[in-house]
Amino acid sequence: xxxxxxxxPLAGFLLIGAYLAIGLSLDPQKLPSLLEGxxxxxxxxxxxxxRDDAGFSSEDLKGGVSMVNIxxxxxxxxxxxxxFLMKIKENDWVPIHGIDWREMDRExxxxxLRRFGDPYTLVGDDPKSKAAIAFGVTxxxxxxxxxxxxxxxxxxxxxxxxxxxxxxxKPLIDQLQQGS
Amino acid sequence: MIYRAFILxxxxxxxxxxxxxxxxxxxxxxxxxxxxxRVVGKELRCLVCQNxxxxxxxxxxxxxxxxxxxxxxTQGDSNEEVIxxxxxxxxxxxxxxxxxxxxxxxxxxxxxxxxxxGMGVIWVFYRxxxxxxxxxxxxxxxxxxxxxxxxxxxxxxxxx
Numbered sequence: 001x002x003x004x005x006x007x008x009p010l011a012g013f014l015l016i017g018a019y020l021a022i023g024l025s026l027d028p029q030k031l032p033s034l035l036e037g038x039x040x041x042x043x044x045x046x047x048x049x050x051r052d053d054a055g056f057s058s059e060d061l062k063g064g065v066s067m068v069n070i071x072x073x074x075x076x077x078x079x080x081x082x083x084f085l086m087k088i089k090e091n092d093w094v095p096i097h098g099i100d101w102r103e104m105d106r107e108x109x110x111x112x113l114r115r116f117g118d119p120y121t122l123v124g125d126d127p128k129s130k131a132a133i134a135f136g137v138t139x140x141x142x143x144x145x146x147x148x149x150x151x152x153x154x155x156x157x158x159x160x161x162x163x164x165x166x167x168x169x170k171p172l173i174d175q176l177q178q179g180s
Numbered sequence: 181m182i183y184r185a186f187i188l189x190x191x192x193x194x195x196x197x198x199x200x201x202x203x204x205x206x207x208x209x210x211x212x213x214x215x216x217x218r219v220v221g222k223e224l225r226c227l228v229c230q231n232x233x234x235x236x237x238x239x240x241x242x243x244x245x246x247x248x249x250x251x252x253x254t255q256g257d258s259n260e261e262v263i264x265x266x267x268x269x270x271x272x273x274x275x276x277x278x279x280x281x282x283x284x285x286x287x288x289x290x291x292x293x294x295x296x297x298g299m300g301v302i303w304v305f306y307r308x309x310x311x312x313x314x315x316x317x318x319x320x321x322x323x324x325x326x327x328x329x330x331x332x333x334x335x336x337x338x339x340x
Contacts, residue, residue, distance in 0.1 A: 034271050041269075102240055129244035136269040138227040138241065 033155035034136060040068070040150050041134035045124025048100050050110040056097055056124030061146045065176045067094055067169075068144040069120070070132060072101045073112035075140040081159035085119035088165075094173050098123040101132050101140055145169065147176045201238045208250055217250045220259050224249070224266055225274045233276055 035041070044057035061068070069085065071078040085096055098120035100109040109125065126132055135144065138157075145154040154172055156164065202221070208214040218235060224245065226237035234242040234249075245266065252262045266274055278284045323331070 034268065102244075128247065129241060130248075132241075133244065133248055133266075133269055136271075138270075 033152075035144070035152040036155060038152055040144070040146055040152055041131075043124070043131035043134050045099065045126055045131055048103075048109045048113075048123050048125045049106060050114070051118075051123055053122045056099065056122040058150070060097065060122055062148070062150045064148050065094060065173055066121070066146050067096045067173075068099060068135070068146060069096050070099045070101050070135070070137050070140050070142045072103060072140050073108040074102070077159050078141045079116070081141050081161075082116050082119070084160050084162065084165065086117045089119040093170070094177075095121040097121055099126050099131050099135075100124065101126050101137070102129060103127055143169075145172060145176070147179075200235055201242065202235060202246060203243070206243070206246055206250065208254065213250070213253050216259055217246070217253050220249050220253070220262050221246055223263060223276055225276050227270060227274065 040058045040061050042058050044059075045055050047053055047055040067088075071081075088094060088096060096119050100123055103109045103125065104127070106125075109123075113120075113123075124131065129137075135142070141159055143156040143160055144152050145156075147153050153176060154169070156169065160169065202218075208217060221235035222233050224234045226232045226234045226239055226242040226245075228239035228241050229237050232242075234245045249262050249266075252265065253259075257265075263275070272279055278287055280288060
């Protein structure tokens with residue numbers, strides 16, 4: 001009995017230690033998406049210059065699986081991701097719509113797409129984070145997979161890579177495309 | 181004199197206020213609405229620098245959230261409605277004050293449980309020490325007959 005009492009501080013230490021170890025191993029940047037399984041939020045964005053679409057709104061997301069990609073010409077990780085988006089477009093795997101987020105200069109987004117290529121079907125201009133906040137975006141790039149009924153199925157944080165495409169995004173898109 | 185200056189400096193340090201990131205062009209004309217926006221802004225976490233409120237953060241996203249809070253307040257939303265909207269987008273995580281619900285019971289009750297437990301341990305500890313003192317009455321050494329005789333002898337010698 002006496003022995004057990006002396007073990008108590010040690011047990012407490014181990015308990016707290018385990019708790020903190022779990023806490024430290026979690027990535028605070030990875031937030032659960034509240035949108036998964038819910039309809040895309042309402043938004044209606046004007047077009048950016050140099051494109052012939054009339055902007056991008058939540059209505060455009062009905063009728064067919066698509067991806068919504070939040071990018072910006074100021075965003076370094078988007079530049080890393082960009083060649084892969086071009087590859088998706090070239091192979092016609094899934095339509096990608098873009099939300100050009102927080103451009104201070106109205107020419108920056110169009111110039112960026114001219115320089116690196118334009119993988120987007122529709123692009124909306126979102127200088128004041130209207131759509132970005134509605135989507136619960138915390139940083140760029142982020143990509144949402146939307147099914148044919150306009151329901152958000154998946155949120156991908158950070159650049160899409162060949163690996164994340166092969167392992168997660170592609171299987172899900174295939175599955176959704178077969179379902180619709 | 182120098183002490184007085186030192187104490188004054190210490191006192192003034194306690195009165196320091198954190199600098200706000202709210203830009204002059206964001207501030208609403210109506211001071212009452214602006215005051216409400218400040219209250220809401222202090223409740224909401226900046227998603228970029230996660231330990232700051234959107235009022236304290238210089239991040240672009242925090243600025244846009246402040247503007248959004250002000251727009252909604254101007255449109256007639258209550259403070260709760262504004263906060264609920266942001267929570268519906270980003271989850272409970274944006275609240276700097278965690279909500280009181282089943283998932284957070286451990287957070288709210290944990291410290292009190294530990295406090296009560298600790299007080300219990302201290303109480304038991306002292307109780308035991310006290311009762312230990314009372315129960316174990318030291319056996320009083322009784323003098324042997326020889327010793328008694330010797331004392332008697334010594335005292336008698338003294339008298340004479």
